[in-house]
Amino acid sequence: MKTVLVIEDDIGIQKQLKWSLPDYELVFAADRASAMSQLRRYEPAVVTLDLGLPPDAANASEGLACLNDILATQPECKVIVLTGNTDNEHALKAIALGAYDYYQKPIDVNVLSIILARAFKISELEAENRALKSAGMVSNDIIGNSEAILKACRTVEKIAPTEITTLLLGESGTGKEVFARAIHRQSPRNKKPFVAINCASIPENLLESELFGYEKGAFTGANKTTLGKIECANGGTLLLDEIGDMPLSLQAKMLRFLQERVIERVGGRQELEVDVRVICATHRNLADMVAQQSFREDLYYRISEITLTIPPLRERGHDIAVIAKALLHRFNQEFNTQVQGFSDNALQAMLAYPWPGNIRELQNKLKSAVILADSKYISAEDLGLASQQIKTDTLRKVRELAETQAIRHAYTLANGNLSKTADSLGITRPTLYALIDKYRLHDLRNTETEV
Missing domain, CATH: 1.10.10 (Arc Repressor Mutant, subunit A)
Structure with a gap:
């Protein structure tokens, strides 16, 4: 049974909650000292806190101090603040200090039950995310606890120890290279190089030499023998990003490398063995390209021994807010700014917007908003999303x-x-x-x- 610490000095409310919430084990405290004692004893995931605690029951100073003590001792704890009908100012201050939610008295047990269930659900998801990170399953750059992203991360955990060739699919900006690096870090090759090459960013006539290297004198300007990306990744991991844009003329040579794990430098005659784990990524539909004969069918099946589809940002729910907060912290450090958070309309706008550019677009909008924001809280207008505000039903x-x-x-x-x-x-x-x-x-x- 889940434990809830109820910090409340009103005996009547204590009895009401005790008999109205049979699905939870309630432990009680009537002041700050006993609250901290109960917190250390039971380590509850969720706490309800009446701000009007003795000896300052008429105000909120003791309750806010208790909130600070709780979060300093157990930062992951979800504190639900209980306030009077007209005490919005103290409620908002509590939220700013880190409270999970607030609820105004008189207590409707049915509503409070929903808030408690939601708090426990969030706590469980965060605990699972921390466990995944501590197990090395999620890199510091993969942020979120939506079911879609956790499923993708569980796949990373399974395939990382193997040598299977992996195809990462996802829209532009979803973080395909981030996932590739996560696979590399959790693989036995993590002490060796991780080398990435974007097949779409290099001219067709240069891509072959970039991948396979070239011998001295192979062409005009080849003044010395130069290793290609494949050789540079020897012992480690090679990411072929946007492989859907690889020229058809080069795909046959790439297929031979993947099958035989040998290469020939441009202008060379000697076969060189290379020990490389290969990960491919693309935003294109390779199956359609195969049907249109713009991508080799045999290469497609060779690079997709296992396929991992990375969900777009719009399908990750409240991960958007979690990622935005993490990026805000990063940009505050990078630009030496002191932006504290997001206004309500900014959060609503971010959750409503479809993010066609995914995380890359979110990064760009936040970076400019942090630099240009005139207040301590980023607004929808700062993000350029003013027209995307939504109305939330009560x-x-x-x-x-x-x-x-x-x-x-x-x-x-x-x-x-x-x-x-x-x-x-x-x-x-x-x-x-x-x-x-x-x-x-x-x-x-x-x-x-x-x-």
Whole structure:
């Protein structure tokens, strides 16, 4: 059973929570000293904190001090601050200090239960992410705890110790090279070189010599023998980025290298053995290119022994906010700025925007916003996303919609019989009547049938 530390000096509220939250083990504290004692004893993932603690129950100074002590002792703890109806100023100050969320009294246990469940879920995801990082599964550059990114990282963990040729697929800016480096760091080759070459950025007539090297005198200007990228990666890992842009004329030579692990320098006659792990990446649809005969089918199957698709930023949910905060910290250090965070409209705009350029676009927008921001908090306008603001429904509206839909669905399945409707919903008939009145579903009563 999950433990919640309840820091509350009101005995009545303590009893209310004890009997209303049977799914949790509640431990109580009535002041800052006992709260810290309970925190060290139970190490709870989630804490509820009444800001009006003695000896300063009329104000929030003791509660805010307690919040600071909790986060200094257990930074990962999710602290839900409980405040009075008109105490928005102290609630916002608590959030600025690091509180997870706040809830205004009087307490509605159903709403508080949702907040607690969400806090535990976030805590579990963060704990899993920390575990993955400590196991070496996620590099410092792969940030996020969405299911899509965690699935990709678990794949990295499985393929890294092997020598299998990996194809990384993903839109431009999703971090394909970052994933390739993560595979290299977790592989037995991590002490050897990691060499990347972008096949789209080098002219076709130079790409072969860049990859395979050339002998002295092989062509005009070849004044000395020069190693190619493949030889430079000997013993380590070679990333062939944007391999979908590799000229068809060079693909046959690349296929031979992948099959035989031998190369010939341009202008040379000697075969050279090379021990290299190969990772390929592209934003193109290679299967379509094979069908159009612009990419060799045999090479396609050779480089895609295993394929890892990296999700675009728009499919990673709240990872966007997590990545943005990490980038903000990095850019503050890089530019010696003191931007503290993001305004609400900036966070909403970032979550609503589709990010066609993915993480690279997010980096660029944040970099300029950090430099140009006039306040301590980046706004949607600073990001150039003012037109992307969204309206968030309140929890009450979301709950009303969900319960209304559930009641109507059960009513339909019960052929208009309210007794059967209540049974299928797991509630009593009087409770169902109360919900019908609450949500003004009077048409259900008017058409009730008895079976």
